[in-house]
Amino acid sequence: MRADAIRRVVIVGGGTAGWMAAAGIARVAGELPGLEIELVESDEIGTVGVGEATIPQIALFNAMLGIDEADFVRATNATYKLGIEFRDWTRLGHSYVHPFGFYGLDMKGVQFHHHWLKGRTLGDPTPLDAYSLAVVAGLRERFAHPRPDQPNSPLSKIGYAFQFDAGLYARYLRRLAEGWGVRRTEGRVVDVTRDGETGHVSAIVLQSGARVAGDLFVDCSGFRGLLIEGVMGAGFEDWSAWLPCDRALAVPCESGGDRRPLTRSTARPAGWQWRIPLQHRIGNGYVYSSAHVSDDEAAATLLANLDGAPLAEPKPLRFKAGHRRRAWIGNVVALGLAGGFLEPLESTSIHLVQSGIARLMTLFPARGFDQLEIDRFNAETVEEYVDIRDFLVLHYKATERDDSDFWNYCRTLAPPEGLAYKLAMFRRNGRIFREHDELFTETSWLSVMVGQGVEATGYHPVADLLSDEETLRRLHHIRDVVGQTADAMPTQDEYLRRIGCDLTPLRRAS
Missing domain, CATH: 3.50.50.60 (FAD/NAD(P)-binding domain)
Known part of the structure; x- marks a missing residue:
């Protein structure tokens, strides 16, 4: 010792x-x-x-603690999460999903999305979302655990997290x-x-x-x-100049609407609203910029967009x-x-x-x-914050919205250097690079850049090793397999009941 x-x-x-x-x-x-x-x-x-709401790494933490997943899900009123659905971020009426897992299948040593980009030049308009099992299953309210024992199935690489x-x-x-x-x-x-x-x-x-x-x-x-x-x-x-939202209101409400295994983020005129469906209720909140909307207006917007009756008064938070x-x-x-x-x-x-x-x-x-070790801790911590910051700013910067002062500010802000580089690389030939094992993968950056309307002008030349006809045939086959696999999965409610979850909703006291 x-x-x-x-x-x-x-x-x-x-x-x-x-x-x-x-x-x-x-x-x-x-x-x-x-x-x-x-x-x-x-x-x-x-x-x-x-x-x-969490991301897939939480499963590693729980496993390190030796937690039984089913017991944890029952004890915390948890639901499963396959990704985040973004509504009205790119433009009003538009939506996409940032999924956990992967898109399609890499072919000829080239990432799948380059073949998808080639397919678009050949007239195939199918959105990227159709090639992700997490997206398709999530939108159909379905869930299943990954199946690494089935390497040829899209289920082998599906990722998941929790909402609790x-x-x-x-x-x-x-x-x-x-x-x-x-x-x-x-x-x-x-x-x-x-x-x-x-x-x-x-x-x-x-x-x-x-x-x-x-x-x-x-x-x-x-x-x-x-x-x-x-x-x-x-x-x-x-970092308020890049991320101007500085307040939030949080409120739970009665269950209502769908219980998709997805966290939902809906853009509002001065920020965005979250929706997190749990077994017994829905968590909601409005993250907003106090420079662009009053607290009373924000509360009214939040309460007007709930799936059920509120279970408490909105809880205010202030932050920077x-x-x-x-x-x-x-x-x-x-x-x-x-x-x-x-x-x-x-x-x-x-x-x-x-x-x-x-x-x-x-x-x-x-x-x-030891100061050398402390410096290492601090440097790695700052690096992680910077990486996440750049990814968050992407959502605000890459938008077509011009319907409010808030969105005009976000759309026209000068991005951080790291984000500017990633945008430039993708716009040229669809290339995405994950720096120093950063938190968000190439799949995540691809999802949000494509979802927010960032367009690549080209694709990896090696994708042309497949003929045009073969490219379109494979794209069609992959999305068929994804859809069929999703249809064969149980609904999330069925899955939760299998492991003993009650699903009895909370009701507002009369």
């Missing part, structure tokens, strides 16, 4: 981020001799709790973490003491007068960044797009909203917590807190 090993980890703040951190650290490092993990939270302080009640997920993780020895302490933090020589946080002081000491502090205190900003002065990189300049300073590491905020347009909020935990465990420190 190292003499300088971390003995006490203190997590400040609960909610999804705090309990993900507690469970993750306990699962990976909890059996280290002498290691204690304590989470401090106050029931008086609410959590944001709107991060209800974030509060129930936090409670689920709390049960796991406490079972692994994590101690929860109730209390509001009123003071922080620091080491006079190193500047490290030595303890937090609670309203009760209790003092909680630690070696490593994980800040999960939400937007306020109690330790990382309030104590360590991390600074904030403001961007990130802490340093997510790790001294012995304080920020996760979740304490580290930064990027609107949930592509369901990345929970993933950023997950990736931060993975990064922390990779670079888990000793009490000496």
Whole structure:
């Protein structure tokens, strides 16, 4: 056992981020001799709790924790998710889906979309969505797990994530973490003491007068960044110029409409509205720019576009797009909203917590807190935020909408350098490159660029190894197989009932 090993980890703040951190650290490092993990939270302080949609990486996190998927789905009122449907983003009346998984089948060593682009020059107008099983099945309300044992089926490569009640997920993780020895302490933090020589946080002081000491502090205190900003002065990189939405209203409503395994994002005159169908209700919210619409107008728009009666009053949130300049300073590491905020347009909020935990465990420190490792953590964190930012900005920049001041601003803004490069590469000959193993794959970039109306003027020359007739024949065959496979899948409701889900909807109290 190292003499300088971390003995006490203190997590400040609960909610999804705090309990993900507690469970993750306990699962990976909890059996280290002498290691204690304590989470401090106050029931008086609410959590944001709107991060209800996820991306496929969440399945890896749950698997790492040893979670039984069916038990998790039942406990969190979860539904499955095959992608995100975007309505009215390109123009009013238009829609497309950003799917998990792949399109079609690569042929002649060339990515499928180059053959699709060639097909369009030959007069085949079939949209790209028709070649994705995730899209076709999602729109038909169908779901099935991937079948890697069927390598010739589109099911072999389908990806999926979850939509769940974030509060129930936090409670689920709390049960796991406490079972692994994590101690929860109730209390509001009123003071922080620091080491006079190193500047490290030595303890937090609670309203009760209790003092909680630690070696490593994980800040999960939400937007306020109690330790990382309030104590360590991390600074904030403001991206409001590229992502001008700065407020949100969130409200659950009674179940209604379809229960497609898709998160829906509908563009509004000053932002966008999310729709997340769970087993028992629908989560909704309006992310908007306060410079372009009033809070009252935003609330009216949100409430007028629900599938069922609201189950609560809209919950307001205020935020600024961007990130802490340093997510790790001294012995304080920020996760979740304490580290930064990027609107949930592509369901990345929970993933950023997950990736931060993975990064922390990779670079888990000793009490000496090696600055080289801290710098590595910070550099990788900023890189991930930049990659996600560029992908989000693509949705706003690549639009034909000119029906409001908000959309005129977004359409005409100068894109970040990385996004400008990706757009230029695609417009030339349909080429897409994934930089440094970034979060969003070539499939994701392709989906949104094509969906938002970005057009390629050419395609990979090797696609011409197939004759024109053979290209069209194969395209037709692939979309037939995709459609037939989707039709053979059970509906999502059938699938959920098979694993014991109730599906009884919540109703508004009379």
